[in-house]
Amino acid sequence: MVIDSISLLDILVNDPLTYRRSMLALVSNLRRMGVTSILTAELSSPERAKLEFKPEFFIFDGIIIMYQVG
Numbered sequence: 316m317v318i319d320s321i322s323l324l325d326i327l328v329n330d331p332l333t334y335r336r337s338m339l340a341l342v343s344n345l346r347r348m349g350v351t352s353i354l355t356a357e358l359s360s361p362e363r364a365k366l367e368f369k370p371e372f373f374i375f376d377g378i379i380i381m382y383q384v385g
Contacts, residue, residue: 318352318353319354319355320354320355321356322356324337324338325369338371339371342374361382366380
């Protein structure tokens, strides 16, 4: 399952605690269903020096960051 993009959920939910609970519930339900999932998210800056992870990103099994060079 591909969810593009979880960043929209952050915009829709104004409360940080509710957002984190929603993310935990989403990941928990995907695992319970036994599906392989890929979730995309937008980062605040494309520059490596300014790379910041949101705390809830640590609930994922892995993160791949892609850059466009050129």
